[in-house]
Amino acid sequence: MKTWRAGSGTAATFAVAALMAGLSGCGGSDYTFVRDSGGGTYFKVPAAWHQVDQKSIDAAFLGDPSSATSQVMKERIWTVAYDGHAQPSIDHFFTGGPGGPNEPFAFAIVQTLTEGQKQDVSLNALRTLLNFPVTMTPAELAQKEQEKDYPYKNFELTADDVLEGDNGAKGVRLQFSLRYMGGPLQTFQQTSWVSADGGKLSTFLIRCSATCFQQRQAEFDSIAKSFKVKNNLG
Numbered sequence: 001m002k003t004w005r006a007g008s009g010t011a012a013t014f015a016v017a018a019l020m021a022g023l024s025g026c027g028g029s030d031y032t033f034v035r036d037s038g039g040g041t042y043f044k045v046p047a048a049w050h051q052v053d054q055k056s057i058d059a060a061f062l063g064d065p066s067s068a069t070s071q072v073m074k075e076r077i078w079t080v081a082y083d084g085h086a087q088p089s090i091d092h093f094f095t096g097g098p099g100g101p102n103e104p105f106a107f108a109i110v111q112t113l114t115e116g117q118k119q120d121v122s123l124n125a126l127r128t129l130l131n132f133p134v135t136m137t138p139a140e141l142a143q144k145e146q147e148k149d150y151p152y153k154n155f156e157l158t159a160d161d162v163l164e165g166d167n168g169a170k171g172v173r174l175q176f177s178l179r180y181m182g183g184p185l186q187t188f189q190q191t192s193w194v195s196a197d198g199g200k201l202s203t204f205l206i207r208c209s210a211t212c213f214q215q216r217q218a219e220f221d222s223i224a225k226s227f228k229v230k231n232n233l234g
Contacts, residue, residue: 034108036078041110041202043227046219049106050088052081060090076114081107084208094180096209104208104216106223111201118198123162126172126192129203134160134174153179159189168196173224177210187213191224202229 031044032051055065057079062070083092084103096103113121127134133141133155144150155178163171171193179185187210192203204227206220213220 032082034080034082036080036110041108041227041229043108043204043223045082045106045223046084049082049084049104050086052083052088052090054080056090057081060093076112077109079107079109081105094186094207095183096212102209102212104206104212104220106207107205108227109203110229113199113201121194121198121201123170123172126170126194126201126203127160127174129192129201130190130205132176132178132188132190134176151181153182154185163191163193165193165196169193169229170196185210189213189220189224191227193229195229200229202227 030047032047032049033042033044035042058065058070058074061079062073064070081088081090081093083089083105085092085096085105092103092105093107096105124135133144133152134157136144136155141155145153155176157174157176159173159175161173163169163173165171171191173192174190175187176190177185177187186207189206190203191205192201194201204224206224208216208220
């Protein structure tokens with residue numbers, strides 16, 4: 001397992017059952033630079049990628065916006081998504097859309113944890129926070145794939161690197177491929193951080209078809225490494 005050294009302070013992320021955003025992006029000639037509403041988390045995406053409608057993200061992950069649970073989650077979580085497809089949609093989280101699977105999709109989430117949630121944070125929690133079968137054994141994966149309604153098939157983990165932040169933050173960077181609901185093979189790169197005090201979790205996910213990822217690996221690596229959190233969060 002390889003250890004990466006972050007160039008600046010970083011923090012991290014957890015659960016995806018709850019999401020909220022409020023970002024502002026600054027356009028550049030080649031990239032859009034994205035920062036959360038609190039100014040602590042930031043990253044870049046190609047300027048040609050389109051921001052996904054925030055209401056659709058909230059509806060997909062938070063459910064009824066008028067519910068008490070949704071309102072509580074919004075106080076602790078922000079999210080944002082960018083889509084390489086000409087018609088951006090949260091439905092492209094797992095696929096490239098009706099025009100084919102070769103358009104990239106990026107998703108970020110940051111969560112402030114409660115005192116109780118802090119007790120459950122570990123590197124393995126970072127690996128599994130988006131519910132992908134990253135820590136399953138081959139035997140467990142084979143058994144899962146026999147289940148009729150299990151959505152992930154042909155799962156293969158190709159990278160699992162431990163990250164160290166200058167401010168004591170810990171993280172992981174994963175890369176894996178799978179077929180979702182019988183669709184084409186997709187590749188995902190997931191970068192996740194937990195702050196030194198265990199109070200914040202942050203994750204940045206990039207998805208594209210396996211062929212697309214092979215062709216654009218260096219570009220996606222650069223985008224993933226731009227995902228940073230200021231020192232005051234760690």
